[in-house]
Amino acid sequence: MNRLLIENLDYILTVDPLDRVVEAGAIVVEDDRLAAIGPSAAIAQQYAGARFDRVIDGCRTLAMPGLIDTHLHVTEQFARTLIPDNMPTRPTVFNWLMPFHAAATEEDEHVSMLCAGIEMLRTGTTCFLDMGAEENPEPVALGIERIGIRGITGRNAADTKPDEIPPFWTEETIRRHYFGSTEEALRVLERHVDRWHGYAGGRVRCWFNIQGKEPCSMALHVGVQRLATAHGVGTTYHAASTLAEAQGMEKHYGMWPITRLHHGGALGPNVVLAHAVAVREEEIRLLADAGTKVAFCPGTSLRGAKGATVHGKYPEMREGGVTVALGCDGAFAAGSLDMFRRRIWRSGCSATHGWTRRGSRRPRRCGWPRSTGPRRCSGTTRSARWRWARRPTCCSST
Numbered sequence: 001m002n003r004l005l006i007e008n009l010d011y012i013l014t015v016d017p018l019d020r021v022v023e024a025g026a027i028v029v030e031d032d033r034l035a036a037i038g039p040s041a042a043i044a045q046q047y048a049g050a051r052f053d054r055v056i057d058g059c060r061t062l063a064m065p066g067l068i069d070t071h072l073h074v075t076e077q078f079a080r081t082l083i084p085d086n087m088p089t090r091p092t093v094f095n096w097l098m099p100f101h102a103a104a105t106e107e108d109e110h111v112s113m114l115c116a117g118i119e120m121l122r123t124g125t126t127c128f129l130d131m132g133a134e135e136n137p138e139p140v141a142l143g144i145e146r147i148g149i150r151g152i153t154g155r156n157a158a159d160t161k162p163d164e165i166p167p168f169w170t171e172e173t174i175r176r177h178y179f180g181s182t183e184e185a186l187r188v189l190e191r192h193v194d195r196w197h198g199y200a201g202g203r204v205r206c207w208f209n210i211q212g213k214e215p216c217s218m219a220l221h222v223g224v225q226r227l228a229t230a231h232g233v234g235t236t237y238h239a240a241s242t243l244a245e246a247q248g249m250e251k252h253y254g255m256w257p258i259t260r261l262h263h264g265g266a267l268g269p270n271v272v273l274a275h276a277v278a279v280r281e282e283e284i285r286l287l288a289d290a291g292t293k294v295a296f297c298p299g300t301s302l303r304g305a306k307g308a309t310v311h312g313k314y315p316e317m318r319e320g321g322v323t324v325a326l327g328c329d330g331a332f333a334a335g336s337l338d339m340f341r342r343r344i345w346r347s348g349c350s351a352t353h354g355w356t357r358r359g360s361r362r363p364r365r366c367g368w369p370r371s372t373g374p375r376r377c378s379g380t381t382r383s384a385r386w387r388w389a390r391r392p393t394c395c396s397s398t
């Protein structure tokens, strides 16, 4: 057994049910499991005489659980700064992102995953939900395995081409984005889930991920949710991203996106909706009753003027029992995959919109005693990963 000791940590945020914060703490890791967390003095007593394969001095640093990015496009890592900042969602996706995705090779996607993984680990994110690779999840799965992070990926799918094909789309753009039929899309996605779910000792998970909205039929939305349930996995897609999308749905189908998904039978506890900006008060109950989760991406909302600060209802969703978490979306959307920046922007959105702090949690000090005596502070083994996060911060609220 390999045993690691991280000692002399200034703070440990446990994020346990009591939100305890340990001052002057230590952590013991045995193989790939946390074996003990507590005040340095208590850990020293508990492990008196024990041998450690490695000891890290955590002085002047803070330890906390890894963050989870609940909405990400790994493939877009190299689209950063590529796309003009002053465009709304539709031309951004149709005119820039879709041709970009169509040109991405498997090698591009593998290197994107490596770079995204490094950026995430350096900023405290240890798990993510990716919308999926272009054609084959393999380069992303192999990147996850290589970089040491945890991730959920898949094969992003759509089955409904727009009535009018943009003139600059090539045959390859169309072939990469749209399956010939719903059945074909479901068959291919299932094959990838069978192949990649549980890969790399379980660090790779594979879901039935689709684009969502107009590029996907209701049959595809419902089909992936049912297949995901049968396979014990999940599905994620974009929904209710903007007011314009909601108004378009109302015009075509007589109802807003969340209501339409509800009527179609597509919602469920294994569904994560990205954005969900345009949500009516009565639709919050539909999400809560179905157990459907929401990934709020404040960077994308601000950049794409999606309207989160005007009509977003994230605090109301949380109060209504909907799980709401933060996501970064593509790196192009806000220039980084730093979840701490999202937390700050989320706070800015709240202030702009006049959202209250209802339901937000504050870390509480635990009753454990401080360690006594002088604390060693060599700082020689301090990793870059810990250095940025010295101040105790709670980032689990949305």
Ligand SMILES: [Zn+2]
Binding pocket: 071, 072, 073, 131, 238, 274, 329, 330
């Ligand atoms: Zn997205």
